[in-house]
Amino acid sequence: MTQINRQWVLASRPEGAASPSNFRLVEAPLEPLADGHFRVRNHYMSLDPYMRGRMNDSKSYAAPQPLDQVMIGGTVGEVVESKHPKFAVGDKVVAMFGWQEFGTSDGAGVRKVDATHIPLSAYLGAVGMPGVTGWYGLNKIIAPRAGETVVVSAASGAVGGVVGQLAKRAGARAVGIAGGADKCRYVVEHLGFDACVDYKAGNLYQDLKAVTPDGVDGYFENVGGEVLDVTLARMNAFGRIALCGMIASYDGQPLPLKHPALLLTQRLLVQGFIVSEHPDVWPEALTELGTLVAQKQLHYRESVAEGIEQAPQAFIGLLKGKNFGKQLVKLI
Amino acid sequence: MTQINRQWVLASRPEGAASPSNFRLVEAPLEPLADGHFRVRNHYMSLDPYMRGRMNDSKSYAAPQPLDQVMIGGTVGEVVESKHPKFAVGDKVVAMFGWQEFGTSDGAGVRKVDATHIPLSAYLGAVGMPGVTGWYGLNKIIAPRAGETVVVSAASGAVGGVVGQLAKRAGARAVGIAGGADKCRYVVEHLGFDACVDYKAGNLYQDLKAVTPDGVDGYFENVGGEVLDVTLARMNAFGRIALCGMIASYDGQPLPLKHPALLLTQRLLVQGFIVSEHPDVWPEALTELGTLVAQKQLHYRESVAEGIEQAPQAFIGLLKGKNFGKQLVKLI
Numbered sequence: 001m002t003q004i005n006r007q008w009v010l011a012s013r014p015e016g017a018a019s020p021s022n023f024r025l026v027e028a029p030l031e032p033l034a035d036g037h038f039r040v041r042n043h044y045m046s047l048d049p050y051m052r053g054r055m056n057d058s059k060s061y062a063a064p065q066p067l068d069q070v071m072i073g074g075t076v077g078e079v080v081e082s083k084h085p086k087f088a089v090g091d092k093v094v095a096m097f098g099w100q101e102f103g104t105s106d107g108a109g110v111r112k113v114d115a116t117h118i119p120l121s122a123y124l125g126a127v128g129m130p131g132v133t134g135w136y137g138l139n140k141i142i143a144p145r146a147g148e149t150v151v152v153s154a155a156s157g158a159v160g161g162v163v164g165q166l167a168k169r170a171g172a173r174a175v176g177i178a179g180g181a182d183k184c185r186y187v188v189e190h191l192g193f194d195a196c197v198d199y200k201a202g203n204l205y206q207d208l209k210a211v212t213p214d215g216v217d218g219y220f221e222n223v224g225g226e227v228l229d230v231t232l233a234r235m236n237a238f239g240r241i242a243l244c245g246m247i248a249s250y251d252g253q254p255l256p257l258k259h260p261a262l263l264l265t266q267r268l269l270v271q272g273f274i275v276s277e278h279p280d281v282w283p284e285a286l287t288e289l290g291t292l293v294a295q296k297q298l299h300y301r302e303s304v305a306e307g308i309e310q311a312p313q314a315f316i317g318l319l320k321g322k323n324f325g326k327q328l329v330k331l332i
Numbered sequence: 333m334t335q336i337n338r339q340w341v342l343a344s345r346p347e348g349a350a351s352p353s354n355f356r357l358v359e360a361p362l363e364p365l366a367d368g369h370f371r372v373r374n375h376y377m378s379l380d381p382y383m384r385g386r387m388n389d390s391k392s393y394a395a396p397q398p399l400d401q402v403m404i405g406g407t408v409g410e411v412v413e414s415k416h417p418k419f420a421v422g423d424k425v426v427a428m429f430g431w432q433e434f435g436t437s438d439g440a441g442v443r444k445v446d447a448t449h450i451p452l453s454a455y456l457g458a459v460g461m462p463g464v465t466g467w468y469g470l471n472k473i474i475a476p477r478a479g480e481t482v483v484v485s486a487a488s489g490a491v492g493g494v495v496g497q498l499a500k501r502a503g504a505r506a507v508g509i510a511g512g513a514d515k516c517r518y519v520v521e522h523l524g525f526d527a528c529v530d531y532k533a534g535n536l537y538q539d540l541k542a543v544t545p546d547g548v549d550g551y552f553e554n555v556g557g558e559v560l561d562v563t564l565a566r567m568n569a570f571g572r573i574a575l576c577g578m579i580a581s582y583d584g585q586p587l588p589l590k591h592p593a594l595l596l597t598q599r600l601l602v603q604g605f606i607v608s609e610h611p612d613v614w615p616e617a618l619t620e621l622g623t624l625v626a627q628k629q630l631h632y633r634e635s636v637a638e639g640i641e642q643a644p645q646a647f648i649g650l651l652k653g654k655n656f657g658k659q660l661v662k663l664i
Contacts, residue, residue, distance in 0.1 A: 053597075224593065246593045256588035261556065261578045264604040265385075272596040 002029045006308050007070045008099035014055055016253075018319060022055065023071070023312040030102060038082035040093055040103045040110075045308075046074040046124040047315045047327040048158075049222075049247045062274075071099035071311075074129060076113070076120045077331075087112070094123040099311050101331055117294040125158045125326035126300040127290045133275040134162030134220070135285040137242030138170075140278075141271045142218035146171030149212055151231050154222035155196055156183040158326035159244065161300055162289070163220045164193045172218070175211050177204075177227055179321045186324070191299055205230045215239075224248040225255040232262050243272040247319065301325030334361040338640050339402045340431035346387055348585075350651060354387065355403070355644040362434060370414035372425055372435045372442075377640075378406040378456040379647045379659040380490075381554075381579045394606075403431035403643075406461060408445070408452045409663075419444070426455040431643055433663055449626040457490045457658035458632045459622045465607040466494030466552070467617040469574030470502075472610075473603045474550035478503030481544055483563050486554035487528055488515040490658035491576065493632055494621070495552045496525045504550070507543050509536075509559055511653045518656070523631055537562045547571075556580040557587040564591060567598050575604040579651065633657030 004027045011024035033039055054065040054072055065072055075097040079087050084107055087093070095110040097103030113123050125131060144150050150167040154160040155176025164174035164187070176187040176196035184196035195211035197204065208230055215236035221228055224246030235241075248255055263270065292298035303323040305314035311329050318327045336359045343356035365371055386397040386404055397404055407429040411419050416439055419425070427442040429435025445455050457463060476482050482499040486492040487508025496506040496519070508519040508528035516528035527543035529536065540562055547568035553560055556578030567573075580587055595602065624630035635655040637646035643661045650659045 228592070243596045246596055254591050254593060256590050257592040258588050259586050260560070260589040260592075261586060263602055264575050264578055267604045267606055267609070268602075269604075270595055270600075270602040272599040272601075274599055277599070 003102075004028070005030050005100055005102040007101075008308070008311050009068050009070055010055060010065050012067070013057055013064075014052075018052060018055060018316055020312045020316070025309065031104075033081055033083050033104065035083050037104055037106050038079050038084040038087040040075075040077040040095065040097065040105070041080045042075040042077035042097055042101055042103060042331050044076050044121045044124055044304075045097075045099055045311070045329045045331060046128070047311070047318050047323075047329065048073070048130070049245055049319065051315065052247075052319055072096065073098045074124050075103060076123050077103065092120055094128065099308070099329075101308055118290055121302060121304075121326075121328055122293055122300070124328060125302065126162055126298055127286060127293050129275060130158035130326065131162045131289040132282055132285040133244060134159045135166060135289060136275050136278055136281055137220050137244050137273065138163050138166050138218075140281065141242035141269075141273065142167075142220060142240045144170050144172035144218050147173070148217035149173045149175060149214055150218040150220065151175045151177065151208070151212065151216045151234070152193075152220045152222075153177045153227050153231070154245070154247070154321075155187045155191075155193065156301070156325060157222065157323070158300065160220065160222060161187070161191050161325065162298065165191055165298055167218070168192055168194075173214075175208075175216075177208070177223075177231070183324060186301065190301070199227055205233065208234055218242075220244060222247060229258045232257070232259060232268075235262065235266050235268055237266050239266060239268050241268060241270045243270055303327045305329045307331070335434075336360070337362050337432055337434040339433075340640070340643050341400050341402055342387060342397050344399070345389055346384075350384060350387060350648055352644045352648070357641065363436075365413055365415050365436065367415050369436055369438055370411050370416040370419040372407075372409040372427065372429065372437070373412045374407040374409035374429055374433055374435060374663050376408050376453045376456055376636075377429075377431055377643070377661045377663060378460070379643070379650050379655075379661065380405070380462070381577055381651065383647065384579075384651055402429075404428065405430045406456050407435060408455050409435070424452055426460065431640070431661075433640060450622055453634060453636075453658075453660055454625055454632070456660060457634065458494055458630055459618060459625050461607060462490035462658065463494045463621040464614055464617040465576060466491045467498060467621060468607050468610055468613055469552050469576050469605065470495050470498050470550075472613065473574035473601075473605065474499075474552060474572045476502050476504035476550050479505070480549035481505045481507060481546055482550040482552065483507045483509065483540070483544065483548045483566070484525075484552045484554075485509045485559050485563070486577070486579070486653075487519045487523075487525065488633070488657060489554065489655070490632065492552065492554060493519070493523050493657070494630065497523055497630055499550070500524055500526075505546075507540075507548075509540070509555075509563070515656060518633065522633070531559055537565065540566055550574070552576060554579060561590045564589070564594050564600075567594065567600055569598050571598060571600050573600060573602045575602055635659045637661045639663070 079091040092115045152160045167174040174193040187196040197207045216234045219241045222245040225248035411423040424447040499506040506525040519528040529539045548566045551573045554577040557580035
């Protein structure tokens with residue numbers, strides 16, 4: 001009997017917010033495996049904000065997600081069939097197979113991982129692209145000195161949580177910004193940030209000011225919009241801003257920066273970056289992050305949607321901040 | 333007979349645009365010279381956009397200009413009386429004596445200069461603070477590679493002219509933005525830029541696009557507002573922006589940045605800077621700039637107002653772009 005591979009493809013490009021109708025679930029029969037190939041049953045697929053940008057047909061750092069093709073994305077899983085000399089049945093792998101239950105590969109871009117000390121799903125979060133993103137922005141752009149204050153937006157998310165914990169390990173004061181009291185409590189109590197401000201409480205500038213009495217030296221930005229405006233107004237001279245994401249404007253409406261003159265008067269550095277363009281740092285970053293996770297010194301939380309059917313709703317929720325920690329879809 | 337020193341003091345802080353009523357001309361008698369001091373007759377005083385910022389009483393990188401005190405500013409002149417062992421009558425000096433005819437000093441912050449190969453006034457322009465500002469932003473932030481495109485706003489000004497000429501010497505394509513056909517012609521024909529766009533012509537984006545067919549890799553920003561928005565939209569991936577001035581918003585109205593998400597999608601670097609905070613580069617920069625001016629390989633133009641009475645009007649004109657090249661006031 002031919003096995004079926006369920007896949008989500010991009011059916012149409014969003015006008016404004018992404019909606020379930022932009023995606024279509026298709027069933028493709030699995031072809032017989034060719035020599036030199038192997039097949040992976042994906043256990044988890046990753047949902048990340050960058051995917052929203054790929055859904056647009058606009059000039060950006062990456063080619064748009066093609067229509068009618070499987071949605072891009074990171075996956076972890078287990079080799080279930082192999083005609084490849086270096087991948088054996090039972091191997092655990094991290095790959096970019098996208099929003100589907102199975103992936104077939106000749107090995108390019110697929111990495112075997114050890115799931116005995118590190119949970120397999122962590123390779124999509126703290127020990128994967130989001131973790132390395134946080135590591136790069138903190139260490140290569142913000143480069144905090146002991147005693148400095150580092151602010152992180154989307155602090156309970158997969159990237160932000162790593163940034164704050166690494167900032168603390170560097171001797172800095174870590175202040176999070178997150179949506180809601182629950183997330184803020186988690187950021188302080190479980191991730192060990194010094195403070196966290198709830199941007200939904202409606203008093204962002206005053207609340208941020210209260211917990212950054214010495215101003216802000218480093219800012220890891222995932223959000224944009226009001227959160228960026230407010231934090232910019234708290235920046236100290238010679239501050240550094242790692243610009244990683246602007247999820248607030250991913251749905252299309254451009255959000256202006258209200259006071260760009262602050263970049264001059266405070267002599268700030270702003271650096272936009274995409275972690276995939278810095279492959280040189282990945283080995284060092286993954287080694288450090290993997291060690292910390294294995295030793296339970298780096299904490300994270302996951303929002304897990306059950307079953308591939310849930311992927312679009314989970315993704316749309318992620319864009320609205322409904323996730324709590326790394327958003328995954330569990331496939332098996 | 334006691335000699336009189338005419339001085340401009342700040343009479344009041346501007347609400348919006350600076351006006352003549354913000355300044356007051358006073359006459360102070362020159363006190364007898366103390367031991368260890370010397371007196372300078374200022375030949376030229378410098379007018380620079382940064383002075384507008386100092387007139388506000390707002391948080392910035394420098395203390396505000398105090399009310400009823402002599403306006404801050406660079407000067408060049410000649411020692412006319414000395415009780416200081418290292419400064420003799422006839423020495424030419426560059427100093428920060430401000431908007432006045434005479435300066436008295438113990439030597440702190442005063443530098444003797446050679447006016448035989450370099451015109452004295454150039455020490456307030458291409459071989460002074462404006463020149464080093466251009467040198468720093470171009471070499472330390474933009475760091476153009478041969479074949480790249482560098483855009484410079486306020487290109488006919490004291491800073492912008494240096495930036496474009498140094499960019500050309502580095503093998504880059506230099507494109508200016510200036511106000512009016514005369515300034516644009518000068519930027520191309522006399523300063524040797526590859527092209528110049530007139531922002532007053534009303535078609536800035538299309539005009540800039542036409543002369544930057546390969547996009548923009550480096551941007552030296554003196555202006556802000558629309559000019560910044562438009563140039564940002566032309567930036568290539570990994571572009572560098574040296575943020576030196578935002579003269580468009582100096583009169584108080586904050587000008588937003590319309591599409592900050594471009595900083596992320598193009599992975600741009602933005603660095604605000606103040607050249608006085610980088611004293612380590614001054615000797616190298618001044619040596620290079622002085623050599624180029626003496627060899628007539630670095631060109632510049634001056635707008636000279638005659639007589640100290642003209643200083644406020646000349647300064648207000650500078651803020652409106654009425655100057656053409658480095659704005660000076662000739663005092664003798």
